[in-house]
Amino acid sequence: MSKPNVVIIGGGFGGLQCARSLSGTPTEVLLLDKNNYHLFTPLLYQVASSLLNPSDIAYPIRTVFRRTRNVRFMMAEVAGVNFKTKTVRLIDGTEKSYDYLVIAAGSETNFFGLESVGRMACGLKDLPEALALRNHILRCFEAAAQETSEELRQTYLTFIVVGGGPTGVEYAGALSELVRLVLAYDYPEIGLEKIRIILIEAMPELFPTFPSQLGHEARKRLERLGVTAQCNTKVQEVTDNLIKFSNGESIVARTLVWAAGVKPAGLASTLDAACSRSGRIEVDEFLRVRGQTHVFAIGDIASFTEGGREIPMIASPAIQEARQAAANIMRSIANQPLEPFHYRDPGMMATIGRNSAVVHIKNLSLKGFIGWIAWLFVHLYFLIGFRNRIAVLSGWAWNYLRYDRPIRLIARAGERD
Amino acid sequence: MSKPNVVIIGGGFGGLQCARSLSGTPTEVLLLDKNNYHLFTPLLYQVASSLLNPSDIAYPIRTVFRRTRNVRFMMAEVAGVNFKTKTVRLIDGTEKSYDYLVIAAGSETNFFGLESVGRMACGLKDLPEALALRNHILRCFEAAAQETSEELRQTYLTFIVVGGGPTGVEYAGALSELVRLVLAYDYPEIGLEKIRIILIEAMPELFPTFPSQLGHEARKRLERLGVTAQCNTKVQEVTDNLIKFSNGESIVARTLVWAAGVKPAGLASTLDAACSRSGRIEVDEFLRVRGQTHVFAIGDIASFTEGGREIPMIASPAIQEARQAAANIMRSIANQPLEPFHYRDPGMMATIGRNSAVVHIKNLSLKGFIGWIAWLFVHLYFLIGFRNRIAVLSGWAWNYLRYDRPIRLIARAGERD
Numbered sequence: 001m002s003k004p005n006v007v008i009i010g011g012g013f014g015g016l017q018c019a020r021s022l023s024g025t026p027t028e029v030l031l032l033d034k035n036n037y038h039l040f041t042p043l044l045y046q047v048a049s050s051l052l053n054p055s056d057i058a059y060p061i062r063t064v065f066r067r068t069r070n071v072r073f074m075m076a077e078v079a080g081v082n083f084k085t086k087t088v089r090l091i092d093g094t095e096k097s098y099d100y101l102v103i104a105a106g107s108e109t110n111f112f113g114l115e116s117v118g119r120m121a122c123g124l125k126d127l128p129e130a131l132a133l134r135n136h137i138l139r140c141f142e143a144a145a146q147e148t149s150e151e152l153r154q155t156y157l158t159f160i161v162v163g164g165g166p167t168g169v170e171y172a173g174a175l176s177e178l179v180r181l182v183l184a185y186d187y188p189e190i191g192l193e194k195i196r197i198i199l200i201e202a203m204p205e206l207f208p209t210f211p212s213q214l215g216h217e218a219r220k221r222l223e224r225l226g227v228t229a230q231c232n233t234k235v236q237e238v239t240d241n242l243i244k245f246s247n248g249e250s251i252v253a254r255t256l257v258w259a260a261g262v263k264p265a266g267l268a269s270t271l272d273a274a275c276s277r278s279g280r281i282e283v284d285e286f287l288r289v290r291g292q293t294h295v296f297a298i299g300d301i302a303s304f305t306e307g308g309r310e311i312p313m314i315a316s317p318a319i320q321e322a323r324q325a326a327a328n329i330m331r332s333i334a335n336q337p338l339e340p341f342h343y344r345d346p347g348m349m350a351t352i353g354r355n356s357a358v359v360h361i362k363n364l365s366l367k368g369f370i371g372w373i374a375w376l377f378v379h380l381y382f383l384i385g386f387r388n389r390i391a392v393l394s395g396w397a398w399n400y401l402r403y404d405r406p407i408r409l410i411a412r413a414g415e416r417d
Numbered sequence: 418m419s420k421p422n423v424v425i426i427g428g429g430f431g432g433l434q435c436a437r438s439l440s441g442t443p444t445e446v447l448l449l450d451k452n453n454y455h456l457f458t459p460l461l462y463q464v465a466s467s468l469l470n471p472s473d474i475a476y477p478i479r480t481v482f483r484r485t486r487n488v489r490f491m492m493a494e495v496a497g498v499n500f501k502t503k504t505v506r507l508i509d510g511t512e513k514s515y516d517y518l519v520i521a522a523g524s525e526t527n528f529f530g531l532e533s534v535g536r537m538a539c540g541l542k543d544l545p546e547a548l549a550l551r552n553h554i555l556r557c558f559e560a561a562a563q564e565t566s567e568e569l570r571q572t573y574l575t576f577i578v579v580g581g582g583p584t585g586v587e588y589a590g591a592l593s594e595l596v597r598l599v600l601a602y603d604y605p606e607i608g609l610e611k612i613r614i615i616l617i618e619a620m621p622e623l624f625p626t627f628p629s630q631l632g633h634e635a636r637k638r639l640e641r642l643g644v645t646a647q648c649n650t651k652v653q654e655v656t657d658n659l660i661k662f663s664n665g666e667s668i669v670a671r672t673l674v675w676a677a678g679v680k681p682a683g684l685a686s687t688l689d690a691a692c693s694r695s696g697r698i699e700v701d702e703f704l705r706v707r708g709q710t711h712v713f714a715i716g717d718i719a720s721f722t723e724g725g726r727e728i729p730m731i732a733s734p735a736i737q738e739a740r741q742a743a744a745n746i747m748r749s750i751a752n753q754p755l756e757p758f759h760y761r762d763p764g765m766m767a768t769i770g771r772n773s774a775v776v777h778i779k780n781l782s783l784k785g786f787i788g789w790i791a792w793l794f795v796h797l798y799f800l801i802g803f804r805n806r807i808a809v810l811s812g813w814a815w816n817y818l819r820y821d822r823p824i825r826l827i828a829r830a831g832e833r834d
Contacts, residue, residue: 036559036827053470055824062603063825075559075827128828142453142492186479387815387823394811398804406804407472408480410453410492411545 003028003070004333007088007098009078009267011038011061014299014318015104016384021326023068027333030096032088034077036060039127040383042315043392045167048130049174050138050182050405056391058127059384078105080270083292100294100329103267103281104322107300107313110263116238121258124167131411133257137175138183138410140254145187155252157195160243162235163259164201164208166350169218171259172199173352176225181403199229200245202260206231207358209312210348214358217367221352235260262313264301276303278310285340287325294332296325306343315382316346349375354400420445420487421750424505424515426495426684428455428478431716431735432521433801438743440485444750447513449505451494453477456544457800459732460809462584465547466591467555467599467822473808475544476801495522497687500709517711517746520684520698521739524717524730527680533655538675541584548828550674554592555827557671558604572669574612577660579652580676581618581625583767586635588676589616590769593642598820616646617662619677623648624775626729627765631775634784638769652677679730681718693720695727702757704742711749713742723760732799733763766792771817 003026008015011033019031037058046052065071079091081103087095109123122133137159144156161172176197184192199222201208205215206222206229219229234246235256244250264279273289274282280303282290287304289295299318303310311317324341331338347361349371357371366374376396383389398404420443425432428450436448454475463469482488496508498520504512526540539550554576561573578589593614601609616639618625622632623639623646636646651663652673661667681696690706691699697720699707704721706712716735720727728734741758748755764778766788774788783791793813800806815821 036555036825053472055470055826058826060603060825066602074563076563127826138453146491146493185483186477387819387821390811394807402804404804406802408453408477409472409475409544 004099005030005097006100006102006329007032007096008102008104009081009088010104010106010265010299010301011035011073012041012104012106012299012318013315014106014322015102016061016064017319017322018102018104018298018326019065019071021323022329023065023071025070025326025330027070027100027329029071030098031061031065031071031073032076032078032090032096033061033073034075035127036062036073036075038064038384040388041125042379042382044127044130045124045171045174046395047127047407048124048133048137048171049178050134050407051174051178051399052392052395053407054127054131056388056395057383059388064384078267080267081295083272083295086294098294100332101296102322102325102329103271103289103295103297103301104299104318105265105267105301107262107264108266109258110261111258112261114235114237117235117256117258120238120241121162121256124171124257124259125262134407135411136255137178138408141183141187141190142410143254145189153190154194155241155254157190158251158253159195159197159255159257160200160235160251160253161197161257161259162200163261164199164203164206164215164218164229164231165259165261166207166348168199168201168257168259169206169222169352170350171257172197172222172227172229173225173356175257176222176227177353178405180226182405182408186408195226197227198251199227200233200235201229201231202234202246204231207348207350210360211365214348214360214365217358218350218352221356221358225353262300264313268301273297276310278303280310280313286328286338287321287341288328288338296328298322298325304341304343311343317343320344349378351375421516422447422514423517423519423746424449424513425519425521426498426505427521427523427682427716427718428452428490429458429521429523429716429735430732431523431739432519433478433481434736434739435519435521435715435743436482436488438740439746440482440488442487442743442747444487444517444746446488447515448478448482448488448490449493449495449507449513450478450490451492452544453479453490453492455481455801457805458542459796459799461541461544461547462588462591463812464544464824465541465550465554465588466595467551467824468591468595468816469809469812470824471544471548473805473812474800476805481801495684497684498712500689500712503711515711517749518713519739519742519746520688520706520712520714520718521716521735522682522684522718524679524681525683526675527678528675529678531652531654534652534673534675537655537658538579538673541588541674541676542679551824552828553672554595555600555825558600558607559827560671562604562606570607571611572658572671574607575668575670576612576614576672576674577617577652577668577670578614578674578676579617580678581616581620581623581632581635581646581648582676582678583624583765585616585618585674585676586623586639586769587767588674589614589639589644589646590642590773592674593639593644594770595822597643599822599825603825612643614644615668616644617650617652618646618648619651619663621648624765624767627777628782631765631777631782634775635767635769638773638775642770679717681730685718690714693727695720697727703745703755704738704758705745705755713745715739715742721758721760728760734760737761766795768792
């Protein structure tokens, strides 16, 4: 009897962990991703703020599975899935059949239907977005240095970051350090006092899904870095660099960083499967797509409900679900009853500039230097690859000792970085 | 009396050195480059072969002159120069006036009018070209892994490098190491014996401008790395991946790396100045553009003749000329007689894989391990920036100890890397 085929769609935290959990088992695993690398998204904002190189946080997926006999990788984009014929169709038209399927296609930047925002804003969800953002920020400084009109110059020096979750907070802090500690010295002709960084959050406090003292703490630390946090405010519309807010105010800026949320990958809506209101694929307690016995969905694209709420679209649940899905596939192959999934919330952590972080783990809250050290170790631990850990640690050490963010190359229009 | 204005066009080896030589003098220097970074082109082939990050060999020009009061940098592309009004016109239409002008706009890939080659080939002269090439090579392996036709697969695994000078020789060697030591393990489904790397040179031996034992030595070392060096051969035409050679042979390949030569930047031909047959701007013994008293040209764009021959389009003459041009500007300001330029040939060095290089300095030839160590030190010495030196040295150490070339991210079409 030949080994069962498992196809995994997506090489993010969920898909990669699932393939790892299945490595060495009597299965044949095919892992698909449109990129040839796994991206460590929690540090993406450090690429977008000139601190890290793309290669520091991206790792070739084939290299992960070099020594694994039963896992193959293919760089391919999935166009659709046919549950009846048990096949995955790639965009080049070829089909891959499966005995078991794991859908882990992840998520993308969500502009919540605001088209004018989508045209102007930079997302912060994948490597091209992060590089486009880095490039844009550096270009704004070059443009400001050359601009003679005081009014126009101010538009280049006004940076709006939308989203008071960890990504938005961390990026606003990192951007402030890039500007104050590095670019201020490269552009002495630009007065530091001209630069405005404004963080916008729709809810009444930063980190709205966490205890309010965390958001309060974050706001205090951001203000020390010169970032204005404006809560209870939404972006409504953008016309010609004029950004209009829900409170009636508006501001002219060239930069709108969008860290306000993500939505499930487009694949979800093409499937013959029920989706939750948020567009995520509904799964049962065993992580199977509802109505399917051989198809699992995990991570951001899957809607797993616990305590009446969908679990969040972040790395930890994806990794935990991946392990459970792999275990349930092995149980199904062995004709054993499946095990239900339970989410263990690992908490939240965010750095806000040097020596400073807020950390919330169960009932423990850390802040300041201790929180920052905890943040460093956790992120290094979860990075893949010895070299990437060294590279990231070296980058941080350089930044810490030299107050430098050295990756400051501007790619010209139409070029790759 | 206000200080004389010096405008320098180009932030390559020549322009950067000239600005450095003028720093601290009673002049006001404006350095212009279309990129915001100085690129250490001798290591570009290591970016194109997945060994180094772009940021390791590129350094922000503004950062070089942070502590220099009389040098300003502006990221701008030059559209033309008017010698009569003493102004430089930028592509955005603004004009910069000068008292002295230094033209150091460098060179670009030369396809020698072979249009069909220009459409297919990857150059290896600037960062976008190097990244496009890296990307292309990695894509070829993904495509080969997915290709079912044996014949088509071979086209993805055939790599033609044109140009038997240092760039072509070094890249062919680096490509071989990338393929044999790294990609062979990532793509076990591709047999190593299928891969062909062919280096094409028009003259009878590699390194045609150097003593013939060097070319002979290089060929021997390349052959050990599995690279076939084919001399006395030119590329004539390309149609649909079919590359036709002057000897009547042809080969189907997806990759054509063009390291066959460079030509002066387009700016040269727009000037009201005499150009040599190679298109370089003719200069007098003091490096002044012929007929101009306040305009100097240096580096690849300048045609300086010594011993009846134009000095080569490489870094060393550009740096030497830059120092002389800066000195002559200071002499001119002080109403002193100018000094003629004399070129001191520093020799040539090229690495060919691990532990192996050929070095030719005056009458001294080094090869093998000693040559390789010499190569390493010279290149580290000339790199700009302490961090870049550390980053490059770390990259080399990682490569040496782990046989790895880790920067293997594929950017999808239309994306920045």
